[in-house]
Amino acid sequence: MIDDTQPLLQVEQVRKLFPLKTAGSLVPLRAARRTALLHAVDGVDLSIGRGESVGLVGESGCGKSTLVRLITRTLDPTEGSIRFRGEDIGGIPASRFARVPQRKLIQMVFQDPTDSLNPRYTARDTIAEPLRLLGNLSGTALSDRIEAIAALVQMPRELLGRFPHQLSGGQKARVGIARAVALEPSLLILDEPTAALDVSVQAVILHLLADLREKLGMSYLFVSHDLNIVRLLCDRVMVMYLGRIVESGPARQVFEAPRHPYTRALLSAIPGLGGEASRRIRLEGDPTSPVDPDPGRCRFHGRCPKGQDACTRSSPSLVQMAPGHAVACHFPESA
Ligand SMILES: Nc1ncnc2c1ncn2[C@@H]1O[C@H](COP(=O)(O)OP(=O)(O)O)[C@@H](O)[C@H]1O
Ligand code: SF4
Numbered sequence: 218m219i220d221d222t223q224p225l226l227q228v229e230q231v232r233k234l235f236p237l238k239t240a241g242s243l244v245p246l247r248a249a250r251r252t253a254l255l256h257a258v259d260g261v262d263l264s265i266g267r268g269e270s271v272g273l274v275g276e277s278g279c280g281k282s283t284l285v286r287l288i289t290r291t292l293d294p295t296e297g298s299i300r301f302r303g304e305d306i307g308g309i310p311a312s313r314f315a316r317v318p319q320r321k322l323i324q325m326v327f328q329d330p331t332d333s334l335n336p337r338y339t340a341r342d343t344i345a346e347p348l349r350l351l352g353n354l355s356g357t358a359l360s361d362r363i364e365a366i367a368a369l370v371q372m373p374r375e376l377l378g379r380f381p382h383q384l385s386g387g388q389k390a391r392v393g394i395a396r397a398v399a400l401e402p403s404l405l406i407l408d409e410p411t412a413a414l415d416v417s418v419q420a421v422i423l424h425l426l427a428d429l430r431e432k433l434g435m436s437y438l439f440v441s442h443d444l445n446i447v448r449l450l451c452d453r454v455m456v457m458y459l460g461r462i463v464e465s466g467p468a469r470q471v472f473e474a475p476r477h478p479y480t481r482a483l484l485s486a487i488p489g490l491g492g493e494a495s496r497r498i499r500l501e502g503d504p505t506s507p508v509d510p511d512p513g514r515c516r517f518h519g520r521c522p523k524g525q526d527a528c529t530r531s532s533p534s535l536v537q538m539a540p541g542h543a544v545a546c547h548f549p550e551s552a
């Protein structure tokens with residue numbers, strides 16, 4: 218049942234473990250074989266309100282795209298619940314999700330418009346596809362709607378007849394965004410949407426996204442390794458490290474007074490941010506492997522400038538430090 222008093226999206230303790238077969242060839246006993254597990258997403262809670270824009274940040278490989286694929290239900294979670302408008306969508310097998318009504322309300326803008334656009338489709342065909350398949354539009358109603366959407370994403374009409382190879386990077390990004398907003402979704406998930414674009418084009422596309430959110434009242438889950446982008450667009454930010462959320466809170470608070478050593482290190486890499494965080498913190502060491510991580514220690518230990526013995530004895534849980542601001546660290550920075 219749809220429940221409009223619930224958050225738009227509510228993810229609880231979701232995990233995705235990928236089994237990796239480890240060779241048992243040196244010890245050919247069945248008992249010696251075991252399956253190692255890659256902990257891509259390891260107990261994540263996430264909630265997005267109506268009209269809210271949430272940023273998910275963290276370096277490459279920390280599990281951002283896997284979390285997105287769990288939410289868009291192209292991957293089945295190993296554990297945990299995913300509710301959309303109060304309805305449990307986590308239990309619907311990924312193979313069936315394409316046919317459920319919620320499908321059209323959750324849409325995605327992908328990282329590289331060149332990869333995600335069909336090279337044999339014109340911009341018009343690409344925008345038409347969801348409208349035809351899920352919106353049941355055809356004929357004049359369909360062409361009117363395509364033109365209205367092109368105008369919404371500020372794409373000149375004459376570009377509608379072009380194929381991807383005849384469009385610039387920015388124009389392709391607009392086509393990808395047009396396709397995603399065509400059905401007026403309530404949740405738009407953007408996975409590194411500007412990472413493949415030149416810096417000058419990035420700024421234009423980010424402004425367009427901010428404008429669309431206001432016009433269409435959508436919620437955003439904005440995924441990026443670039444904190445500056447998230448700062449521009451998000452009300453709330455969640456910082457992910459090796460499959461876990463290590464800090465989450467109102468964007469302003471997290472940017473101005475980060476409490477987790479990893480967030481501080483990420484922020485220190487951005488020029489121009491004030492306070493102590495402006496001194497560049499270099500992370501030593503390699504990230505811990507996501508394969509069978511030791512549950513009894515902090516995953517950031519080994520790279521953490523503040524790491525102590527206590528951090529190798531138990532893994533910190535997310536603890537609320539201020540209203541809406543939570544941190545997973547035994548020795549958080551003071552506010
Ligand atoms: N289908 C898969 N099978 C095995 N491992 C995977 C699969 N998809 C992702 N991974 C692993 O999960 C981890 C998180 O990947 P990903 O979610 O793509 O991170 P991000 O988007 O933050 O760069 C990485 O270690 C990656 O290698
Ligand atoms: S728990 Fe320890 S190692 Fe982990 S982030 Fe905090 S200080 Fe660093």
Ligand SMILES: [Mg+2]
Pocket residue numbers: 281282283408
């Ligand atoms: Mg990714």
